[in-house]
């Protein structure tokens with residue numbers, strides 16, 4: 001197919017602006033001295049997304065690995081993930097300052113972001129951001145560093161992110177943000193325990209990271225990993241799964257504040273799920289580590305076909321009517 005200009009165009013190579021976006025661009029040009037877009041000149045492409053990956057030992061320089069999470073920079077899970085990946089690349093920690101669990105893919109646009117240099121418990125330096133996991137990843141890709149990243153790892157989350165959970169998960173959203181920025185990524189979560197041991201999850205994280213660096217991921221792809229709350233010797237291995245169905249048991253709790261005004265709290269027991277074989281939920285219930293491929297193309301293919309059979313005739317006012 002050819003366009004009006006008569007030239008074939010690769011839509012992925014030359015993106016079109018929507019009208020909304022085009023207006024924004026024009027507004028930027030209109031500024032007498034337009035501020036540069038957030039350090040766009042410093043933006044660096046990642047190395048491995050579109051090219052075939054290589055075994056970690058064959059990289060000419062160690063891969064840059066961004067480590068983030070949604071539980072906050074002080075989480076032991078974050079440190080465990082960093083320690084797991086230190087042997088295979090140059091890790092850099094950028095994470096939310098506070099617990100951002102279940103913020104989803106929130107991006108902060110209406111207030112400034114503050115970044116603080118932090119000394120992590122292993123003695124290394126990291127950065128905390130007073131925003132969401134997505135903000136932390138955005139910052140890293142929009143020029144905060146003078147280099148790009150080859151992989152983003154998000155976790156190790158306290159609590160599983162199975163099936164429908166991924167629509168709420170800050171942990172998974174951080175990985176999605178990486179993919180939007182053209183960098184391969186995975187999220188890793190562990191079923192909740194009182195006193196978590198991260199030995200098993202750390203081994204899983206290292207294996208997943210090595211595999212992604214070796215094989216690469218295509219545009220829009222990420223991997224979601226869930227680790228059962230079992231000791232390493234009780235684990236029944238790894239299963240490649242699809243997303244399962246969660247069953248939430250949320251309850252709205254109404255109480256009175258000290259001034260007698262009601263407030264509401266979403267409470268209730270933790271979610272369960274449908275243990276259908278082949279799903280992430282079924283694997284974790286059966287003491288296996290679930291490795292689930294995720295794609296950012298959320299198009300409902302079956303619904304797409306059905307929608308095409310519906311009547312889409314717009315009813316518009318006749319031309320010339322309705323105006324004086």
Ligand code: MN
Pocket residue numbers: 070071100101102157158171
């Ligand atoms: Mn969390």
